[in-house]
Amino acid sequence: MTNFNITNPDSIDQAYQQGLLPQRNQKNLFYQESSCRSVLKNLSLSSENRRIIRKTAPFLFELIPLTDFNYTPAIQKQIHQWVKALNWEFPTSSIRTIFTNHIFNYLAVWSDNHHHPIAYLVTYMSADISHAAYLFYDPAYSHHDLPIRIVLQFVIDSAQKNLKYTYLGRFSPDLGFYKRTLPGFEYFQNNQWLKY
Numbered sequence: 440m441t442n443f444n445i446t447n448p449d450s451i452d453q454a455y456q457q458g459l460l461p462q463r464n465q466k467n468l469f470y471q472e473s474s475c476r477s478v479l480k481n482l483s484l485s486s487e488n489r490r491i492i493r494k495t496a497p498f499l500f501e502l503i504p505l506t507d508f509n510y511t512p513a514i515q516k517q518i519h520q521w522v523k524a525l526n527w528e529f530p531t532s533s534i535r536t537i538f539t540n541h542i543f544n545y546l547a548v549w550s551d552n553h554h555h556p557i558a559y560l561v562t563y564m565s566a567d568i569s570h571a572a573y574l575f576y577d578p579a580y581s582h583h584d585l586p587i588r589i590v591l592q593f594v595i596d597s598a599q600k601n602l603k604y605t606y607l608g609r610f611s612p613d614l615g616f617y618k619r620t621l622p623g624f625e626y627f628q629n630n631q632w633l634k635y
Contacts, residue, residue, distance in 0.1 A: 445469040451542055452565050455606050458627035461563075461572070463533045466541040475610035476632070478623035479598040487620055488591055495588040498557070500549045502596065505561070508546050510538045518559065524578040537561050537573055545569075549576075549589055560589050563606075569597040570606040587617050594621055 446468060448454035454461075455476075459469040484492075515535060522529045537543055538561065547560035558576035562569060571593045576586055590607065597605045607618050610626045618624065625632045 442471045443468075445471060451563070452568050455568055455570065455604070458630070458632075460606075460608060461542055461570075463529075463537055463541075463573070466536075473610050473626055473628060474606065475608070475615070475618055475624065475626040476604045476606045477594045477597075477621050478625060479594070479602055479604060480623075482595070482598040482622050484595075484622055485620065488622060491584045491588050491591060494584045497552050498549055498585060498588070499552065499554065500547055500589070500592065502545055502547045502562075502593075505538070505544050505546045508538070508548070510535075514556075517556075518575045521575055521578055525581060534575075543570075543572055547589065547593060549585070558585065558589055560593060562593065564597070564600075564602075567602055568604045568606065569593065569600075569602055570608075572608065587620075590618075591621060 443462065445459060448457065448459060448469060454469050458474045459471050460474055462468040462470050515531065518534050519531050522534070543561045543563050545562045545564050547562065548556055549558035549560070551557050557580065558574065560571060561573040562571055571590050574586060574589060576589070580586060594605045607615070607621065609615060610618055619635045624635050626635060
């Protein structure tokens, strides 16, 4: 069962540790559903992880502070078109909120080899944890390894920064099944973190 509108966690990091996730429309509200994460200590990549990295090697990316990103009406329109083509339920007002007025503080911008933006990963990062929160990408890559690579790369980069965990959002066997292939995967159930 999902619980919404949870307020006043001790800290953002503590909210994640307790299996809470930030609601997309309000930066001070959290919800509880089955959260999941990668444990970054002694991170080890599987052969499938390495295959995805090889297959997506030509793509370029940079991680920048979200405050340094120029979120324009043209970018908002592009993301809205991607969301619509992918048949996701994600209002434009929510897209604007997570880019401009939320807890999220870093953005991974991915480009093709012609330097055209093809994906944006909105993230949260503290001294101890990170969260790969919202991934928007060109629908031309919906049946491609690129979306998985983007999240996988964020996990790898978080481990290289000596963070403890990368939170990956909601998880169920029917939703985000690719997440269980990420290194150090755990999910939150019955008030505890469990290995899958």
